[in-house]
Amino acid sequence: MQQFLESIENSAFSTYVRETPAWPAYSTVLALHTFGMAFLVGLSGVIALRVLGVVPELPLKPLKKLMPMIILGFWVNAGTGVILTSLAIVSFSRNWDFYVKLSAIVVAIVALTKMRTYAFADESAPDDAPASPEARRWAKVMLFFWFIAVLGGRLTAYATNIRIQSAAAVAVAAILLLLLATYLVRRSHRSPSVEARV
Amino acid sequence: MEQFLRTWLEWPSVAAFIQRFTWAWPLGETFHFFGIIMLIGGVGMFDLRLLGLAKQMPVKAVRKLLPWGVTGFVICVATGLMFVTGTRANVPMSPYDVIKNNIWLQLKFVFIGLAGLNLLAFYVTGMDSAVDKLGPGENAPMLAKVIAAASLFLWLGVIYFGRLIPEGL
Numbered sequence: 001m002q003q004f005l006e007s008i009e010n011s012a013f014s015t016y017v018r019e020t021p022a023w024p025a026y027s028t029v030l031a032l033h034t035f036g037m038a039f040l041v042g043l044s045g046v047i048a049l050r051v052l053g054v055v056p057e058l059p060l061k062p063l064k065k066l067m068p069m070i071i072l073g074f075w076v077n078a079g080t081g082v083i084l085t086s087l088a089i090v091s092f093s094r095n096w097d098f099y100v101k102l103s104a105i106v107v108a109i110v111a112l113t114k115m116r117t118y119a120f121a122d123e124s125a126p127d128d129a130p131a132s133p134e135a136r137r138w139a140k141v142m143l144f145f146w147f148i149a150v151l152g153g154r155l156t157a158y159a160t161n162i163r164i165q166s167a168a169a170v171a172v173a174a175i176l177l178l179l180l181a182t183y184l185v186r187r188s189h190r191s192p193s194v195e196a197r198v
Numbered sequence: 199m200e201q202f203l204r205t206w207l208e209w210p211s212v213a214a215f216i217q218r219f220t221w222a223w224p225l226g227e228t229f230h231f232f233g234i235i236m237l238i239g240g241v242g243m244f245d246l247r248l249l250g251l252a253k254q255m256p257v258k259a260v261r262k263l264l265p266w267g268v269t270g271f272v273i274c275v276a277t278g279l280m281f282v283t284g285t286r287a288n289v290p291m292s293p294y295d296v297i298k299n300n301i302w303l304q305l306k307f308v309f310i311g312l313a314g315l316n317l318l319a320f321y322v323t324g325m326d327s328a329v330d331k332l333g334p335g336e337n338a339p340m341l342a343k344v345i346a347a348a349s350l351f352l353w354l355g356v357i358y359f360g361r362l363i364p365e366g367l
Binding site for chain 2: 043061
């Protein structure tokens with residue numbers, strides 16, 4: 001097994017991508033990986049925000065049209081991810097953080113599929129109808145596991161003790177920001193009714 | 199001027215903080231990425247709607263996502279400032295020298311500036327109010343589409359050059 005992984009890492013293709021710094025190799029593959037992530041997580045996040053009622057003004061059904069862009073983002077990420085993994089597959093195979101990232105991606109994709117199924121199930125539902133509780137549940141699961149996947153991806157390059165400290169710091173900062181965002185969103189949803197009463 | 203910039207750009211307290219707390223740099227990196235995701239989810243989504251994707255959505259509703267995009271941009275600027283002012287924690291160079299010599303960082307700044315000018319053009323040309331009237335299924339004016347395409351191109355360029363910065367160090 002070890003020999004097989006080493007043969008991938010030392011292949012002509014992996015060596016070329018790893019040792020050619022900018023265009024068209026390593027940094028470009030890395031940039032494409034970031035583009036894929038931004039579209040996959042960013043646009044599926046938009047659907048989740050609507051499903052969770054954070055942006056209720058967005059009509060639900062047309063959001064289904066984002067799926068091709070989300071799927072494209074996924075495949076760009078998957079392709080570039082395979083290339084980036086092949087560059088250091090031996091060390092990745094011993095890196096527990098890498099497995100956490102991959103597992104989080106799998107769960108997030110399953111949750112995205114489930115959210116899509118439940119959110120767009122009722123074709124006759126009006127555009128401003130709240131999403132079903134199942135869709136909301138899967139939207140939360142998806143956002144949480146995208147958070148883990150992005151965090152895991154950033155931390156793969158660091159030593160284990162730095163990873164653990166950084167994950168804790170990110171979790172604390174994210175919880176604080178989430179509380180602030182919840183407060184601001186609730187306040188912004190409340191203000192129109194206050195204006196209406198005035 | 200050079201001396202002023204050298205002094206102003208270098209924050210020893212930030213560099214010392216990053217060196218002392220090893221989680222600070224990865225924390226900044228992670229939030230920089232969250233910021234990128236929010237930027238594309240907010241601004242990118244708005245651009246895609248103007249370009250004709252998910253046309254059944256009224257533009258006024260999609261506009262509600264823009265504060266998320268702006269928040270993402272602010273997060274990226276805040277974490278980016280941390281990377282620049284605390285450069286010396288990772289590289290034995292002053293931030294001024296890094297900015298002066300790193301072509302990718304310079305291109306990133308240029309693209310951010312162009313994205314700002316593009317946004318200004320969106321308001322100055324009246325496209326801002328023109329697209330607000332677009333209902334479900336309606337096409338944006340050609341100029342708005344050009345501005346949206348430029349916006350998407352410029353932001354992706356910003357991400358691209360950002361990823362190339364370590365190559366120039």
